[in-house]
Amino acid sequence: MREITSGLTFPEGPVALADGSVALVEIQRRTITRVAPDGAKFIVAETGGGPNGLALGPNGAFYVTNNGGFEFHEDEFGLRPTVQALDYSGGRLERVDASSGSVTVLHRDGGTGHPLRGPNDLVFDREGGCWFTDLGKRRARDLDYGGVYYAAPDGSIREIAHPVMTPNGIGLSPDEKTLYVAETEGGRLWAFDIEEPGRIRRQPWPSPHGGRMLYTAGAAYERFDSLAVEESGNICVATLMNGGISVVSPSGDLVEFVRMPDPYTTNICFGGKDRKTAFVTLSSSGRLVAMDWPRAGLKLNFATP
DSSP: OEEEEOOOSSEEEEEEOTTSOEEEEETTTTEEEEEOTTSOEEEEEEOOSOEEEEEEOGGGOEEEEEOOOEEEEEETTEEEEEEEOTTOOOOEEEEEOTTTOOEEEEESBOSSSSBOOOEEEEEEOTTSOEEEEEOOOBOSSOBOOEEEEEEOTTSOEEEEEEEESSEEEEEEOTTSSEEEEEETTTTEEEEEEEEETTEEEOOOTTOSSSOEEEEEOOSSOOEEEEEEEBTTSOEEEEEETTTEEEEEOTTSOEEEEEEOSOSBEEEEEEESGGGOEEEEEETTTTEEEEEEOSSOBOOOTTOOO
């Protein structure tokens, strides 16, 4: 493991860029930040709210799932998000010009008339459609249901699955026939069968939302965060509390668990030569690290490496 930089304020959403740098969000700082290979940090944009997920999309723009803001707590274990921010500004999907840093809000509701609460993570399909999760928001005495959404290239948006309890990481299988969604509080990984872009084939009851449960955390207290998919089809799920990366096969078997030195191991992405470098955000300690990965990561649509 190689530390690229430290001093970040709850980094998530790493995106490997062609020049060897990594773009990411700093949720507490409310920015998109570019980290150079030598660890230098540059602000790309100030989004406000709580930028949570980041992806490169059509026309070279950055797209951000903005959760509207968290309150944060810091102690001897590091920094961690807690409840909905006192200055919560509403959930939204945003497009950010990579050159100027200008921010455009694309969606504030999920196509149902109900506002987005805490958009969390996103992935683009080959057609330029954006699948994304809305984890919801937690307050002192209550918690929102979350959901899964599809923002189409024509500007429309569709609710795919609701209610989903704390949906977080999201990714597509290499053939784009399966959508993977990680559930934070239950420590579960769900699979949704895709019929066509923006539409799933729902599983019947007792599925709570139309997905198939692919994998669930073991006996240890684990919560799931973001995810990335390998070229082979394995799903690499950033795992909280136990601190590491759970690598799960498409059939639902645990391939390996890669332990990391932070209970808030939140995100993983692939870059470098042959996409065999894993970039991982260690959020409570504010670090971006890299490691050689034994298998190639899947090339993301619209990604530059």
